[in-house]
Amino acid sequence: MLPMPAFVEGRYLDVLAANPLATALSPRLVVGGNRLRDVFLDPAEQAMFPDFEAAAAGLVAGFRQAVGTATDDPRCIELVGELSSPARSSGDCGPATTCARGPARWCPSTTRRSASCASTGRSC
Template identity: 35%
Template sequence: MLDDLVDMPAMVMGRRMDVLAWNTAAAALFGDYAPPHRAERDIARITFLDETSRDLYADWTSCARANVAYLHMDAGRHPEDPLLASLIGELSMKSEDFRRWWAEHPVQDKTSGTKRFHHPVVGGLELAYETLRATDDPDQALITYAAERGSPSDDALRMLLAWAAEVPSPMPADDRAR
C-alpha cells in the first residue's frame, strides 16, 4: 500500500514513534530510515538527537514538543513498557530540550495538522498530514503528507518526488515483506 501512495510521503509509525515502514517519497522528504540499527528508526530519537532535523522542520520546537506530548500519552497507556522507558531515559540524558519539556507533562495525540519544512533539495514545503489508525491495532498508524493542489508546496513536492523516483527504494527487503 505504501508503494501505491506515489504522490505523497507516507509511513507506518509504531506507538513508541518507531518507523515500521515507509515509502520512497517519505525517504525523500525525511531522509533515509534504513540506518544499520532498527532502534535508530524512531521519530522522537531523530527529532532530538539528529541535528539535521532542526534544519528540516521550519518550526522544530513545535514538532519536538508535540513528540514529547505524544510520548507522554503513550507512557500513560503503557506504563510498564521497558522499551519506552529506555527511550525516554535516553532522550532525557542526551537532550536538555526533551528533559525540560518532559517535565511539563504535556499529553496529546498526533492526528492531523500542517508541518512546514526547509528541505535541502527543494526548499520550503508546507504539507498537511493525516494520521490513520486501524481500530483493531491502534498501536500502529499510517501517516500521510500532502500539499495543497496548485500551491508552491505542491510544485516543490512534485519536484522532490520526481527526484526520488530516480532513486531505488531505501527500505531493506526484510522490512518490505512486513
C-alpha cells in the same frame, strides 16, 4: 506505490514502514528508526522543521498520549533513558524537550515516568 510520502509508526514512535517518497523527504524515516530520538538528537532532522519548538512539543505530546500509563514498559524506559542520558545533557534536562521554560529540551518528566527532573537533580 502511493503517489505521496507515507510512513507507519508504532506506539513509541518507532518507524515500522516507510515508502521511498517519505524517506526522500526525511532520510531518517526508515524502518527501525525512531522519530522522537531522531528529532531530539539529530541537528539535521531538527533543521527540517521551520518551527522546531512546536514540532518537538507535538512529538512529546504524541508520545505521552501513546504511552499512557504504560511507563514501566521496557521500550518506554529504554527510550526515555536514552534521551535523558547525562552524557547527552547540556546543563539541564538533556539535549532537547518541552520543559516549561526555555527552548524545546527533552525532560523525562514529560513522559510522566517516576524518574522526573526533580528526582534526577536537574531543573526544567
